Amino acid sequence: MSSLIKSIHRKLFTLISIAGFSAVMSSSVSAIGQTPDDIAARIAPIGNVCVAGEECEVASAAAVASNDGPRSGEAVYNQFCTACHSVGVAGAPKLGSASDWAPRVANGFDSLMSNAINGLNAMPPRGTCSTCSDDEIQAAIEYMLDNSK
Template sequence: MSLLTQIISRKVLALFAVASFSALLSSTVNAYGQSPEEIAARIAPIGNVCIAGEECEVASAAVATSDGPRSGEDVYGAFCTACHSIGVAGAPKFGNADDWAPRVAQGMDTLLSHALNGLNAMPARGTCSTCSDEEIESAVTYMVDNSQ
């Protein structure tokens, strides 16, 4: 086989490999059962920055008035579940009594203080900047009650 034939064969093989890999990546469902549209929705930005003097859309959800405090379950589902469902960075897992026992032993005031002010990798208010103290307390109570 001549050198030119070898080079062409390698390039064709490389092109085939790249095409096969591209087809694999662009399949309609990934290994986790999510379509490209579901992935795009999951990783979409959660906000925009508005600069004074420029046109800016106002997010209706942020401006909307509330009919009262959200339940602990609602707050957990919207803000806490991302970390507490799988134990991100040592977060006590929802429903796991062993994870919660040492924290519960410190008392509800300490748990609430950690939730409001943050602790270790958990940010203050657990990423819910719009939650009232009452809503944070409800979420903590919901997690504790369901983890004993």
């Protein structure tokens, strides 16, 4: 008889636990205010893979950037370069410091362009602007040089 009672107690405890957990979960979801649509929107993919030769639903960031026309050197600097070049992170030449730029300028502009496009030391390729065209990179370098004399 005691084994039958233990079995009933276990089953009853399990049922009460499941019912209590379900009640807690449903009240939590409604308390947070997340409907199934809210959850679907929250966990939706943030991008799509576009295969060359197939039609894509969303334009790439590079294509969108190119449609807006080239960004000015100042705009590129302010958005992508300032984090390192304003304070000299990891030896980056600082905007406004002619002495920081002098040895780099001595190597020629082509060297500056190559370093900016391919990366150098801690600087990643194209700085932090993967969508910048070569012309925009050049404009950013010219902006930094013009403001570091």
